[in-house]
Amino acid sequence: MVNYYSADIVITVSSTPLKQGVVAVNDEGVIEGVYDSHSVPDGVTVKRLAGVLIPGFVNTHCHLELSHMLGKIPQHTGLPTFLSNVMRDRNHTEKDMVSAMKKADEMMFKNGIQAVGDHVNSVISAPIKEKSKIIYHTFVEIIGVNNTQLQEKIDHARDLEFHFDANHSSITPHAPYSCTKLMFKAFKKAISEDNIISIHNQESDEENKLFRYKTGDFLTFYAEQGIDMSGFKAQARNSLQSYLPYLPTNNRIILVHNTFTSLKDLDFINRMNKKVVLCLCPKANLYIENTLPKIPVFEQDNRDITIGTDSLASNDTLDMLEELKTIHTHYPNIDFNSSIRWATLNGAKALGLESRLGSIEVGKAPGLVLLKNMNQLRLTKNVQVERIV
Template sequence: MRFLKANKIFDGRQYLAEGSVLVIDSQNRLKEIARATTLQNDIIESFEGIIVPGFVNAHCHLELSHLNGKIQKHTGIPGFGKQIIMQRMAGGFTKETIHEHALAADAQMWNNGIVAVGDISNADDSFKTKQNSKIKYHTFIEILGLNPANEKMMFDLSLPFFKILQSLGLLGSLAPHAPYSTSFQLIDRIAKFDKEHDLPLCIHNQETEEETKFFLGQANGFKDLYDFLKTDISWFKAPGISSLKSYINTIHEQKTMLVHNTFSTKEDIKAAADKNCFFCFCPNANLYIENKLPDYSLFKEYKTSLCLGTDSLASNNSLDLLDEANVILKNSNAFSLETILQMITFNNASALNLENEFGSLILGKNAGLNLVNFTNNQLQLTQKII
């Protein structure tokens, strides 16, 4: 049995009362939260800093880890997409190389205090890593298909990957890639599937201004991307409203995470908040690809719906949630430290439907415990306690 206390203990949503002590059993499960005054002083381990539940990474693409340092910065999303496709077409990476990089990325996350991850997969390249990992993954099988005529075919093509996940005992859902790459009809079908199976949904949302232009019918970078792919989209009729507003009604009473939100307006955010959506930020990837951060002040009132993710190593130098938190802390004073800590613990776990296992101090569970330090407005991981 261990008895742990620190300057502060954060439970995933708030700080515990001063003098609280975490009682941890031999299996590293939380047995109870006791008062220091009821315990003998010499059995208590005291830590300098803040004890926080294990971190949950809301958004990653483990299968892109081998592209670390291979993608040019600041090209915008259409340029980024083109580079990813070119790397895939060049086929310069063997399955083994992709697997080795995914494995190293998984170890990196674990060492950075991450215990659970929401991870996008387009294929099964990362499944072996996830199966053998100490980290709990929720995999979003990502589906693309802008042409409504191919809706059923694109949906059916993804189902085998979902079945493989299930056969391996891994958690997963289906997820549309983004509004500029997935038809409204296909998003609707995917949302219905996840709702029927009580699974969380996620979609890349308003990561680039080109997406807004695409939906408003203005000149935009996706035209070049589709030209490059030799895909005729002359049939596409811009709806004349924002991307989010054009698909938000496909989302019903279900957990939905909108990822990035860099170019979301106040009205977009309100429309999504009315549907109880989660808003996930990936600041380092935003700086890498678009060199622009969301206006965090627009999200101030939605603190229980805010998530944080690392995105992939194709658009980031590390898979470290505290690096992401520190970018926000450096660039905005919209959020308190508690809100930032809630983003990387309880909110992320909740958006992934993992809140009964991770993201807070849960009696009878080992949800991980990290010790962090907060100095000069920046967070650092001092140690993984369990």
């Protein structure tokens, strides 16, 4: 059976928005037709929807296994203190963790999220992902703050990866402050070109202070964790410029957060000629550092931008619409159509899912999401999301 849905505006993402457009979807969620108001087949029943119809969201960054930490960590602590709190409080009973993950997974699907890029340090989320209506690409994090057992840490990540969908998983360095230069070099040698990389980048200015001058709150964090940093040398440049040369050239690289990424950093990315995507997690940035990335600068630099929610340790919901509202509240001049592309097709491309998701095109199964209470194409606090397909 084919169902026909019409909305005030249909944003296909891949082409011009359609006023009173109509989308035909079969029972498997596959798009069978996209029509303007004058080309709808005769004799079909069209369900009229009030609002803007878009493809399902792609959440490029999350930590599902931290879902039990909702409301447990204070806001505006700064990243090093936030990390200390996560490490101290993340362990909980398996029953509670699984229950919280199931609720988070259901919340994301209800909120119109069709795919998620999810970071893990364990296999606890694997059964939930296997049964989920959401497509997950799982990033297994590698942490190596010293130069011992480099290959063992990579092998351990491979062992964890085995428990997730082989077509939608990869290993990745966690962050520049949690991996040494030798770890980045070992990682580069260990992976193939189809291994998607997703790394936390410049989420805090303390990260740049560490790499530039070997000063700041990260030194206190390392001391509290009993980590010897005597061998670390100041690089006299930001963290991004210190580690990006050691990542492979041909792999897709998602840089997550970018809260303190500068114009010089963007220029450095351009000169590196790597396949870099910038993922924004605005609500988490405000939760932890109480500031946002220079999003208009990223846009003007023609960067490929995606959007993520981060985890419930640093957010009060997993809702891409709320992330979009945050962006448009702080940067009202950003084009709505551009930001929808960041939240859909760009995310699908970043996760290697663009042939299936991210845009309303015949043959894809992107999900359909209705944005209600829209004022033309202006996003206000009154807009609500409803999953249609």
